Amino acid sequence: MSDITGLIIRARDGDREAVDGLFQAMYPELRRIAHTRLRRGFPDPDVGTTALVNECYLKLRASNRLDADSRAHFFAYTASAMRSIIVDIARSKAAERHGGHAVHVTLDEGLWSGDAAGEALILKVHEALEQIGELDQRLVQLVEMRYFAGMTDPEIAEALDVTDRTVRRDWQKARLLLATALR
Amino acid sequence: MADLKFLASEWPTISRRLDEALLLTAADRDTWLESLQETESIKLKLRGLLAESTRAETRDFLDAPPSLTLGFFEGSPPVADADAPRAGMLIGPYRLLAELGVGGMGSVWLAERADGGLKREVALKLPRVNWSQGLAERMRRERDILASLDHPNIARIYEAGLDAQGRPYLALEYVEGVPIDVYCMQRALDINERLKLLRQVARAVAHAHARLVVHRDLKPANILVTADGQVRLLDFGIAKLMEGELTQETQLTQVAGRALTLDYASPEQIRGEPIGTASDVYSLGVVAYELLAEAKPYQLKRQSAAALEEAIANVDVRLASVATENAVARKALTGDLDAILNKSLKKNVTERYSTVDAFAQDIERHLAHLPVQAQPDALGYRARKFVRRHTLVIAAATVVSASLIGGLSAALWQRQAARAQAARAEQVKDFVVSVLGDANTDSGANQTTTAADLLKAARQRLAADLTRQPDLAVELMTTVANSMIGQGLYVEAAALIQEAVNIANQKLGPQHELTVRAQALQGAALSRTGRSKEAITLLTSAIDSARRAGDSHTVVAGLGWLTVAQMNDGVAAAACVETARLAVAALSTPARTGDALGARDVSQAHLALANALIYAEQPGAAAAAERALAAGREIYGQADSQSMLIVRTLLARALVMEGQLDAALREADRLIPSAVALLGPQHPAVADVAALVGNTRLDAGNVTGAINAFEQAKAIRDAVTGSEGSYDQGSIRWLLATAHSDARHPEIALPLFDETIRLFSSSLGADHLVTMRARSVRAEQLIEAGKLIDAEAAFEQLSHVPWTGLPRAGHTMRRAALRSAQGRHGEALALAEEAITLMSASTNTLFRAKGLTTLGIVRLDAGQPQAALASLREADAIYARSELGISPRRADLLVALGRTQTQLADLNAAAASLKSAERAWQVFDAKNRHTGLAKLFLADALWAQGDKVAAQGMLNDAEAVLVASAVAADRTLLQSMRQKFATQ
Structure with missing residues (x-):
């Protein structure tokens, strides 16, 4: 069995160490992919986080570190790593905006397609999730998968082994909490 | 918050x-909330x-x-929009006109040349890529490969290049058309019209495959149909091109971009x-x-x-x-089309159509209401199911495979050491020294440490030491595996x-270079162990990669192996020759003197060509073998080596084909002892040499010598581990059985053919055309053994086989022989005439000579002695060129010729023919019924000449032999001759 698949199976059986192991394995990989993407010659406006996770997935598949039947669970466990990456980057962007490379930013203001509001939203969602985690860890997982990893409802249903309907309902519930928290 | x-x-x-x-x-x-039984707080x-x-x-x-978005991340400043492609912008010599589409890979623009060059509209692809060193060079090579695709149904690639800013572009033929699925829908085409479009597609893909270009991304969007119903395939090989150029991340994104529409990806792509x-x-298959x-x-x-x-x-x-x-479609699809689609969509590559061409053929057969080749599988209907055409000498030709792989490849990898970093070379040396050191320790107890033992020890050490760097590990493993192949340790090597x-x-x-090379070698090893389809897949892929990386040595070696794998897989002979020619064409500039690596490539490519030409019975094999030999001598000098022995063996065989008997046979006699001296008596390559020598002798009419050589080869092949029930074991029995048929010993030949059929059935499949041919040839031996009822039944069982080409000619001629033996001369004559017409396409003169002999006998029995004389004389002329003495087959021909001459009252000629035949048979096998028959007809000629005493004596001699004949007709003939002598 391939190493990542092994971790996924253990994680599914509730092995906390394995969950951490997955995070440790995925975080640097995703981060690297995310950053490499930006050193490209052409603008790439429609790249979502989904593509990053997909890319990471295919990479691991290609190197035989992951079995085909682990796809959905892989996505599920990668989602929290994805969240960390996006939050980290949003934080550093926000920091840059307030100091550091401020001059440069000002000069090219119009070209920054990432906006302060976008970063703030990400950071707020992140904080709200910390709170939701106190109530219902499952909803946190769902938001990570749905929002940060861009998984579809059927994919999430498959990963969590619940029906699509449950996913849709939980997502509604999570959004109510998020909307409340973000107010 | x-x-x-x-x-x-x-x-x-x-x-x-x-x-x-x-x-x-x-x-x-709101209502619900009101009625809720909960605390107000809640x-x-x-x-x-x-x-x-x-x-x-x-x-x-x-x-x-x-x-x-770009600005979101840290890193380089964002690219200004000014750089984004837009109408009017110049990219290289092209001016963008309008955007045709945009996707994960980049955008496509309608563009025209802006530098006064040829005014034509092109589709200009602007891939998103990272600039990397050597990109321009790789793009150029790519364009050369793709430009070799010249087919009316494939959109042309005009140019691939980088503009002044280093942005890559691809100029492709601009096709005005709609995707094939849309076209079918818009015009509401019926199933047959759709099949005809698919046939066009398949033919175009086959054209590219013959040039080793794989599309990799076939889908309706890439298959356009023009207003006049012509199919145009877009983006041939582009997927691969992009893969080579894009960063790995981007490459994966492209798949990721399509992750929700993987509809056309093959299982191996998914994996x-x-x-x-x-x-x-x-x-x-999915598109269809x-x-x-x-x-x-x-x-x-x-x-x-x-x-x-x-x-x-x-x-x-x-x-x-x-x-x-769709009810109409359901009816049309049930049966053949289900089977065709099913076969093209097999998970397992080996169960799929082996080529797109085979797929196209089945569509054609279906359109022509012929039985299709698709296996019935679990479909529950009885399909007519035969595969591929074969040329006559497959069994003979494939024996070369072992040594082609083992011998010539051996040195290929050595160059790695030369090119590797000094440190790496040092480590390789250390490893070798350590293995040899161990062996020396062992040799205290056992003085006979062989190369094979050393390799096994090396393999042990490789497994034990997994700490090394991967490139070194791969290199060592590849080198050891390659040497194992050289030593005949195929299973271990694989x-x-x-x-x-x-x-x-x-x-x-x-x-990676080492990955590609390892993959190529794996293909070679699989081909050797009979898994030719997997081998072909691996080799095609490896050659492709090597070609793109500019690794011409691996390209040449890979094409050489691919030639053999194709031959083993029964691919049409012309296609095998084509592959071998690609190997020769891939040779870089003429090798300099003293360039061992270049010389090896030259030798290898020409060896493959000689082999394929012999297989295809085309001229030029001897010249190619000579070239391989000369190049090999540059490396090895005059000393023997495994590869040089194989080259010499092929040369001998080619020379026999070209009629240079003396030299060829003398060389053949030297080859087996040389091979044994060099490799030891049990080496698989010795079996290959012996099998080829046997074939050479059989062609030259030396039946006994052929049997000896085949027996030796059979003993080695049976002893080789890991080849239980293999095709190799079947093919050597086929050859041995053929030699015994030539010696007119059906009682020995028949059980050998039975074993052949069993082994072919398990290795190739019971329905494989080669297996069918073995059954047809076996049925002929039943005629020889006088078992006409069994023969009739055996031919009856083969009546549904869709014979084509030379196998059809051979089978038809054998049926003629049966009818002739049954005394149904009219039918026999019709069949024999048909068969000889079919043979006219063949360059194999010995095959033709055999057919002409049968035709002559049939014509004689049908009361056409003049016509018989013509065909028999033509056959004799062929044998006179190909044999030094008189072989049994030629002696039988002379008997028929003598009988004809007797009927035509050319009595002196008749007596001369029959005396030669009788003497030859007497020496070869005095107790054979054919010796009796030669004597019988000689007696008849002598009687006609008036030498009644001699005739009577000869008839008595004939009787002494023929009383034991298993063939009833022989004794009837004897009886009537006795009566004739008594009454006249």
Whole structure:
């Protein structure tokens, strides 16, 4: 069995160490992919986080570190790593905006397609999730998968082994909490 | 930001109630809240949460994932929009006119030349790539490969280059057309019209495959149909081109970009395995399925990429006739088309159509209402199911494979050491020294440490020491595996190389030079162990990669191996020759003197060519073998080596084909002892040499010598481990049986043919055309043994075989022989005339001579002695050129000739022919019934000449032999001759 698949199976059986192991394995990989993407010659406006996770997935598949039947669970466990990456980057962007490379930013203001509001939203969602985690860890997982990893409802249903309907309902519930928290 | 702590204490209840509320419409929720049996605190909190629902649900609140726009990340400053392609912009010599499309890979523009060059509109592809060193060079090479595709149904690639800013572009033929699925739908084409379009597609893909270009991304969007109904394939090989140029991340994104539409990806693509022509067969199968059934091949419980991926990898497709919702289509699809689609969509490459051409042929057969070749599989209907055409000498030709692989490849890898870093070379040396050191210790107890033992020891050490760097490990494993092949340790080699390929793929990546080379060697090893289809896939893929990387040595070696793998797989001879010619064409500039590596390539390519030409019975084999020999001598000098022995053996065989008997046979006599001296008596390569020498002798009429050589080869092949029930064992029995048939010993030949058929059935399949041919030839031996009823039954069983080409000619001629033996001369004559017409296409003169002999006998028995004389004389002229003495087959021909001359009252000539025949038979095998028959007809000629005493004596001699004959007709003949002598 391939190493990542092994971790996924253990994680599914509730092995906390394995969950951490997955995070440790995925975080640097995703981060690297995310950053490499930006050193490209052409603008790439429609790249979502989904593509990053997909890319990471295919990479691991290609190197035989992951079995085909682990796809959905892989996505599920990668989602929290994805969240960390996006939050980290949003934080550093926000920091840059307030100091550091401020001059440069000002000069090219119009070209920054990432906006302060976008970063703030990400950071707020992140904080709200910390709170939701106190109530219902499952909803946190769902938001990570749905929002940060861009998984579809059927994919999430498959990963969590619940029906699509449950996913849709939980997502509604999570959004109510998020909307409340973000107010 | 609000705090959610206020929900904590009552969350389980709130959560449950929310579930209920969310099932209701917003309007109903107020009423529901009112009637709720909960504390006011809870109600209040619920009301508060639900109040957010307008915001949370009606707007796209957090619905899309955060966008990773450029400016969002740290890193390089964003690229100005000014650089984005737009109308009017100049890219290289082209001016952009209008955007045709944009996708994950980049954008496509309608463009025209702006530099006064040829005014034509092109589709200009602007891929998103990273600039990297050597990009321009690789683009140029790529363009050269793709430009070799010249087919009316393939959109041309005009140019690939970089503009002044280093942005790559590809100029392609601009095709005005619509995707094939849209075209079919718009025009409401019926099944046959759709099949005809698919046939066009398949023919075009086959054209590219013959040039070793794999499409990799066949889908309706890439298959356009023009207004006049002509198919145009777009983007041939572009997927691969992009793969080579894009960063690995981007490359994966492209797949990721399509992750939700993997519909046309093959199982091996999903698994991330090497992609060969078989992958295109699969993708084309999916396209065909969708066009014909108007349904998807997989029924998914859940429409997700994961489910589709899972289905492609593991779930068998539903029958198209089941999937379609169109009653007319269902009827048309049931049967052949189900079988064709099923065969093209097999998970396992080896079960799929071996070529796109075979797929196209089946479509053609279906359109022509002929039985298709697709296996019936679990379809539950009885399909006519025969595969591929073969030339006559497959058995003979394939014996070369072992040594082609073992011998010439051996040195190829050595160059790695020369090129490797000094440190790496040092480590390789250390490793070798350590293995030899161990062996020396061993040799205290056992003085006979062989090369094979050393290799096994090396393999042990490799397994024990997994700490080395991956490139070194792969290199060592490849080298050891290659040497194992040289030593005939095929099974061990195959296992080790598999391991090397796995490590290489994981640690070095699929495009790494060492990975590609290991993959090529794995192909060679698989071909050797009879897994030729897998070998072809691996080799095609490796050659492709090597070609793109500019590694011409691996390209040449790979094409040489591919030639052999194709021969082993029964690919049409002309295609094998084509592959070998590609190997010769791939040779870089004329090798300099003293360039061992170049010389090796030259030798290897020409060896492959000689082999293929012999297989195809085309002229030029001797010249190619001479060239291989000369190049080999530059490396090895005059000393023997395994590869040089094989080259010499092929040369001898080619020389026999070209009529240079003396030299060839003398050389053949030297070859087996040389091979034994060099390699030891049990080496598989000795079997190959012996089999080829046997063949050479058989062609030259030296039946006894041939039998000896074949026996020796058979003993070695049977002893080689790992080849139980192998094709090799079958083919050597075929050859031995053929030699015994030539010696007119059906009682020995028949059991050998039985074994051949059993071995071919298990290795090739019972329905394989080669197996069928073995059965046809066996049936002929039943005639020889006088078992006419059995022979009749055997031929009856073969009557449904869709024979084509030379096998058809041979089978028809054998049926003629049966009818002749049954005394049904009219039918025999019709069949024999048909057969000889079919043979006129063959360059194999010995095959023709045999046919002419049968035709002559049939004509004589049908009362056409003049016509008989003509064919028999033509046959004799052929044998006179190919034989030094008089072989049994030629003696039989002379008997027929003598009988004809007797009938035509050319008595002196008759007596001369029959005396030669009688003497030859007497020496060869005095007790054979054919010796008796020669004597009998000689007696008749002598009688006609008036020498009654001699005639009577000869008849007595004939009787002494023929009383023991198993053939009833022989004794009838004897009886009538006795009566004739008594009454006259």
